Amino acid sequence: MSQDYFSKGKSAAGRNDEPQNTPPPSTPSRPAYMTVGSGSTSNYATHLRSLLDTDSGYGGSIIGDEPSSSKRPLGSPRTDPTLSGDMPLQRQSTSSPESDHHSQAAAVHQLWYNSHRAALNRSISKVVDLLKTLQEMNVTWPAHYPSVQRADTSADHPSSRPGLQHAASMAGDPSSPHHSRQLRRSMTTVEDYEAAESSKDADNKNAAESPRLVTQQIAQEFSVLKLDLKLGALHQAELVHSLEKSSIASLLDGKISSSIKHLLLLRERIEDTSSKVLVTGDLNAGKSTFCNALLRRKVLPEDQQPCTSIFCEVLDARDNAGVEEVHAVHKNAIYNRHDESSYDVFSLQELEKIVLDNATYIQCKVYIKDVRTIDESLLNNGVVDIALIDAPGLNSDTTKTTAVFARQEEIDVVVFVVSAANHFTQSAKEFIWAAASEKAYIFMVVNGYDLIRDKERCQKLILDQVYGLSPRTFKESTELVHFVSSNAIPMAPSPPGGPDGGGSGSSSGGGDDPNDDPKGKGKEKEKVRDFEKLEQSLRRFVLEKRARSKLAPARTYLLNILNDVNVLATVNSDVAQSELDRVSKDLEEIEPQLESSRKAKAAVSDDVDKTIEETCKDVYDHSRNTLNSTIARAGEGNLGVPYPGLFSAFEYAEEIKEAMLSQISASVSSCEDYARTKAVGGVNVIKQLGIMHLGNEYHDLNFRPEVMFRRRRDLSAKQVDVPTELWDFVDWSTLMQRQEKVAGTGMALTVATAIGGRIVGGMGWMDHTLNAVKIIGNDNLRKLIVPGLVLAVVSAAAYVVQQIPHSLPHRLSEKISKQLATMDYVHANSTRISSSVNKVLRFPADNLRVGLARSVDQLGARREETLKVRGESEVALKYFGNLVRESGHQRSMVEDIDLDAHPQAQGAGGMSIA
Numbered sequence: 001m002s003q004d005y006f007s008k009g010k011s012a013a014g015r016n017d018e019p020q021n022t023p024p025p026s027t028p029s030r031p032a033y034m035t036v037g038s039g040s041t042s043n044y045a046t047h048l049r050s051l052l053d054t055d056s057g058y059g060g061s062i063i064g065d066e067p068s069s070s071k072r073p074l075g076s077p078r079t080d081p082t083l084s085g086d087m088p089l090q091r092q093s094t095s096s097p098e099s100d101h102h103s104q105a106a107a108v109h110q111l112w113y114n115s116h117r118a119a120l121n122r123s124i125s126k127v128v129d130l131l132k133t134l135q136e137m138n139v140t141w142p143a144h145y146p147s148v149q150r151a152d153t154s155a156d157h158p159s160s161r162p163g164l165q166h167a168a169s170m171a172g173d174p175s176s177p178h179h180s181r182q183l184r185r186s187m188t189t190v191e192d193y194e195a196a197e198s199s200k201d202a203d204n205k206n207a208a209e210s211p212r213l214v215t216q217q218i219a220q221e222f223s224v225l226k227l228d229l230k231l232g233a234l235h236q237a238e239l240v241h242s243l244e245k246s247s248i249a250s251l252l253d254g255k256i257s258s259s260i261k262h263l264l265l266l267r268e269r270i271e272d273t274s275s276k277v278l279v280t281g282d283l284n285a286g287k288s289t290f291c292n293a294l295l296r297r298k299v300l301p302e303d304q305q306p307c308t309s310i311f312c313e314v315l316d317a318r319d320n321a322g323v324e325e326v327h328a329v330h331k332n333a334i335y336n337r338h339d340e341s342s343y344d345v346f347s348l349q350e351l352e353k354i355v356l357d358n359a360t361y362i363q364c365k366v367y368i369k370d371v372r373t374i375d376e377s378l379l380n381n382g383v384v385d386i387a388l389i390d391a392p393g394l395n396s397d398t399t400k401t402t403a404v405f406a407r408q409e410e411i412d413v414v415v416f417v418v419s420a421a422n423h424f425t426q427s428a429k430e431f432i433w434a435a436a437s438e439k440a441y442i443f444m445v446v447n448g449y450d451l452i453r454d455k456e457r458c459q460k461l462i463l464d465q466v467y468g469l470s471p472r473t474f475k476e477s478t479e480l481v482h483f484v485s486s487n488a489i490p491m492a493p494s495p496p497g498g499p500d501g502g503g504s505g506s507s508s509g510g511g512d513d514p515n516d517d518p519k520g521k522g523k524e525k526e527k528v529r530d531f532e533k534l535e536q537s538l539r540r541f542v543l544e545k546r547a548r549s550k551l552a553p554a555r556t557y558l559l560n561i562l563n564d565v566n567v568l569a570t571v572n573s574d575v576a577q578s579e580l581d582r583v584s585k586d587l588e589e590i591e592p593q594l595e596s597s598r599k600a601k602a603a604v605s606d607d608v609d610k611t612i613e614e615t616c617k618d619v620y621d622h623s624r625n626t627l628n629s630t631i632a633r634a635g636e637g638n639l640g641v642p643y644p645g646l647f648s649a650f651e652y653a654e655e656i657k658e659a660m661l662s663q664i665s666a667s668v669s670s671c672e673d674y675a676r677t678k679a680v681g682g683v684n685v686i687k688q689l690g691i692m693h694l695g696n697e698y699h700d701l702n703f704r705p706e707v708m709f710r711r712r713r714d715l716s717a718k719q720v721d722v723p724t725e726l727w728d729f730v731d732w733s734t735l736m737q738r739q740e741k742v743a744g745t746g747m748a749l750t751v752a753t754a755i756g757g758r759i760v761g762g763m764g765w766m767d768h769t770l771n772a773v774k775i776i777g778n779d780n781l782r783k784l785i786v787p788g789l790v791l792a793v794v795s796a797a798a799y800v801v802q803q804i805p806h807s808l809p810h811r812l813s814e815k816i817s818k819q820l821a822t823m824d825y826v827h828a829n830s831t832r833i834s835s836s837v838n839k840v841l842r843f844p845a846d847n848l849r850v851g852l853a854r855s856v857d858q859l860g861a862r863r864e865e866t867l868k869v870r871g872e873s874e875v876a877l878k879y880f881g882n883l884v885r886e887s888g889h890q891r892s893m894v895e896d897i898d899l900d901a902h903p904q905a906q907g908a909g910g911m912s913i914a
């Protein structure tokens with residue numbers, strides 16, 4: 001079977017000859033089928049047709065075009081006044097009241113059709129706009145896709161309908177207030193209800209096996225926009241949960257794009273003014289003869305043996321630059337009239353050869369000029385252009401192929417030709433059963449009726465069979481079942497070079513000449529009348545079916561997509577509202593937090609500085625005072641060094657020095673201990689501040705004071721080198737006091753002092769002696785000197801020796817003190833200790849500062865982010881709120897387009913549409 005027939009969902013019957021890659025035109029070409037002649041002249045019909053002229057049905061198909069607009073839009077088939085299209089033309093012949101009636105009915109139907117088409121067209125444009133804005137929104141605010149959770153059978157959730165949950169973006173956010181919210185969608189159609197019922201059963205079946213609902217239930221909620229997720233064994237709903245928000249958004253974006261494409265195709269289809277009629281039936285039932293009769297021209301080959309082996313589509317020669325010819329389409333080629341490699345060209349006379357040659361071709365396009373007037377022509381009747389497709393006769397090989405063909409969207413009507421003599425064969429029955437699922441009504445042509453003698457019995461038998469095969473068709477049998485003799489229809493003279501040069505047609509029907517036989521003439525007229533009746537019925541049927549086959553898919557699809565958009569918008573509006581509530585609440589918390597955090601940052605910084613400063617000052621002062629007092633009192637008290645006697649005085653001095661320096665060192669250590677305690681206190685203060693402002697992370701702040709002062713980098717007291725001098729053993733101040741008491745004379749003291757001093761001092765004592773002699777005078781000297789001198793020296797020596805344990809520590813203490821002062825020992829150590837404390841406290845303090853700064857930054861960033869989300873949520877809420885309203889409004893508008901209650905239905909005997 002050719003791809004041209006089976007691979008494309010192309011709708012425009014008249015556009016089969018267009019290049020396949022041509023984008024769907026926004027301005028459809030004018031009707032493509034044979035259009036000849038003019039319309040009715042009755043006043044009413046003329047009025048109706050003038051209405052048709054101003055209401056082409058395209059009036060509102062353009063965005064922003066109101067239904068009342070008289071502006072002729074793009075795509076109107078009447079833009080070219082020289083072409084009739086579906087425009088009623090001037091009638092050339094006088095009409096009968098009956099034909100006037102039909103003409104009026106057709107015009108009314110066309111008005112009805114056009115208004116619905118325009119409404120659908122407007123809806124399509126609107127929905128395309130809505131989808132495009134949704135796509136744009138989906139970029140800035142990735143739409144939340146509702147996934148379906150397993151229906152909870154607990155008493156809390158008695159609903160059998162699945163709840164909708166926004167997945168993906170909210171996954172991992174179970175605290176979200178809308179997490180468990182159940183959304184319900186109203187059921188808008190009977191099908192919906194049935195689907196809900198069936199999926200409920202499925203749900204019950206699957207509830208035990210799967211924690212989530214099965215795919216069908218997502219299908220239940222979404223007709224068009226459901227995401228096709230096929231990843232391994234993962235369930236679709238689970239996948240929706242596990243997918244990133246952005247992935248869902250891009251999947252949805254793809255869905256929306258394909259939906260827009262489909263809508264544009266539907267628009268193209270409803271703007272297409274033509275209808276395709278597939279003529280099929282048993283082998284040799286007279287299908288080709290019937291088609292020729294409709295055309296009033298012998299175009300398709302007729303034979304007593306089965307001959308039609310390919311699908312022959314009859315088209316207007318004007319679509320082929322007015323040239324009558326046959327394009328035999330190559331197998332597996334996509335037909336394109338402008339691409340000659342896709343077909344072979346033959347003349348009409350050669351059609352028979354092509355039709356028989358079923359090995360090379362599977363379909364052909366037959367371009368012919370219509371010979372009938374608009375009143376007469378079924379094909380170009382002024383209302384709708386009809387294309388005829390003559391199919392191969394049904395047999396075991398072709399039945400399936402033809403059934404597939406008949407199911408195509410482009411096929412508006414199936415005409416089944418059955419032989420009055422042979423009735424329905426097995427292949428015919430199989431075909432009708434198969435076709436009945438798609439086309440509830442089938443137009444039945446019982447052909448070769450002239451050959452039947454007992455016509456009543458034939459009718460009864462055939463209708464009984466029709467009842468069994470298609471009860472609905474049987475119910476409307478007056479309109480849908482016709483007993484005719486196709487070979488009795490007079491043929492128009494063929495144009496020169498036509499296939500049937502004589503042009504007399506096969507009206508003989510057995511060689512009778514009606515002119516010779518008045519009775520025969522009457523019979524022939526009756527046959528023609530029956531056939532004309534068939535044509536009228538077929539025309540009405542095509543009109544009705546056209547409404548159904550062209551408008552209904554658009555209506556159904558619009559309802560589905562609008563439902564989906566409405567559900568999606570409702571969910572997202574709800575999510576946006578929740579998000580807005582959440583971020584508003586967050587902001588209420590963040591704003592004061594940020595403010596207090598900023599204040600805390602400054603206050604804590606001051607507190608910390610103060611704590612450090614005070615602690616360090618305290619430590620410094622304490623160290624300084626302690627060391628000063630220790631050094632000052634180094635010579636006092638018991639140093640624990642026993643005096644070993646005069647001969648070990650120097651060793652004694654050394655031990656005393658060492659003891660003193662150790663005492664000073666111990667004092668330094670005690671200062672360090674004090675500093676440790678203070679550091680612990682300072683760290684605790686900082687820790688408390690950290691806990692207060694930054695929370696638990698500060699609980700773990702561990703400080704090890706024992707590590708402090710481990711490496712002593714100070715000037716150790718033990719390093720102090722104070723040499724012991726002989727002089728150190730004499731405590732001159734006490735010695736002087738003592739001499740005054742002992743000698744009793746100033747001179748003696750002076751002498752003793754001078755001598756004693758010199759004795760102790762060593763050098764130059766002779767000079768002093770001479771001086772003393774001069775002062776005292778030789779005589780006195782002689783009397784005093786010896787005993788005084790001896791006394792003083794002995795007394796001084798004895799005293800000095802006695803005082804060593806008392807005087808030496810003082811002397812040494814003074815010397816050490818002096819040396820330490822030179823080294824700036826006290827200040828250096830106090831500074832070192834307090835600096836160490838400072839350093840120890842700086843670390844947590846700096847951390848605290850950094851933490852506070854980070855906290856302020858984080859809060860600031862969170863605030864910014866929350867503000868951004870709030871802004872986006874506000875936009876989304878507004879957008880989706882509008883979308884809920886718009887989609888709901890559009891949906892009710894489309895629901896109001898009632899394709900079942902159209903005027904033609906009543907005109908056609910109340911026949912309802914399948």
Ligand SMILES: Nc1nc2c(ncn2[C@@H]2O[C@H](COP(=O)(O)OP(=O)(O)OP(=O)(O)O)[C@@H](O)[C@H]2O)c(=O)[nH]1
Nearest residue numbers: 284285286287288289303306307308393448485486
């Ligand atoms: N008596 C009579 N003969 C008819 C009628 N219609 C068709 N025939 C004849 O029946 C034969 C078969 O007609 P076709 O039109 O070729 O039949 P078909 O169904 O197209 O055949 P295939 O497509 O080849 O299966 C021809 O010889 C026709 O002349 C009719 O209404 N009455």
